[in-house]
Amino acid sequence: MPPPQRADARRNYARIxxxxxEAVAAKGADASLDDIAKKAGVGPGTLYRHFPTRQHLLDAVFHDRIVRLRDEAARLLDEEPDPVTALAAWLRAFIRHLQQYRGLSDALKAIYDHEDQLMIESRDLLRWSVxxxxxxxxxxxxxxxxxxxxDLLRLGHGAGMVCEPDAEGDARAERFVSLLVDGLTVRTATNP
Structure with missing residues (x-):
């Protein structure tokens, strides 16, 4: 979807x-579009100009979150010198994403088949990242x-699906990341 041309339209798009x-993370894929428009400080017409249907909005939210995971991987590659620490940090971000947006991915999977362009692009971005x-x-x-x-995406997906987006789920997710990283790590005489 091409970005709007005017600066105010770009700001409205980004705010929506x-x-x-946030709304999808809190209330799932059925979050109220009117509430989203109000909280974004725009009228319903502005929301529908940018996102003609709920599906267009959900697609954009999903794609935005996957791009953020890709960007986090790129940042970690640039800034974190320890490769295992970087991998663990990305796994934490991936699991947090799954905790927060589990209803969104389920809603999109119900509509799209595995050959849909959005699903292919998202899968490819995740595979590149990890x-x-x-x-x-x-x-x-x-x-x-x-x-x-x-393998790692499937393991992370499983961990994300069983961890609720609350303090207990966050603690469980951290434990799963530790277990995953421990199971992945090669043991040497200098790295017991």
Missing amino acids: LAVAG GELLGRARAAGRVRPDIDAS
Whole structure:
């Protein structure tokens, strides 16, 4: 979807998208569009000009969140020198995403098949994200060579689906990340 041209329209788009992301995280894919428009400080007409249907808005929220995960992977690759620490940090972000947006991905999966362009692009962005981090850790000899990006995404997905988005779920997610990283890490004489 091409970005709007005028500065005020771009700001409205970004504000609607941010508010919609919060609303979907809090209330699921059925969050009220009128409430989203009000909280974003725009009228319903402005919301519908940018997002003609609920589906368009959900697609944009989902894509925005996947792009944020990709951007987090790129940031960690640039800023975190320890490849295992970077991988663990990204897994935490991925699991948080799954905790917050589980209803969104379920709603989109019900509409799209696995060959839909949005699903393909999202899958590819996630695979790139974890693949780059995993590849760096593997090249450093820090993680098992028999784990691939798909394995790690499935393990992270499972952890995210069983952790509620609350304090107890956050603690459980942290434990799962620790267990995942521990299971991935190669043991050496210098790294017991």
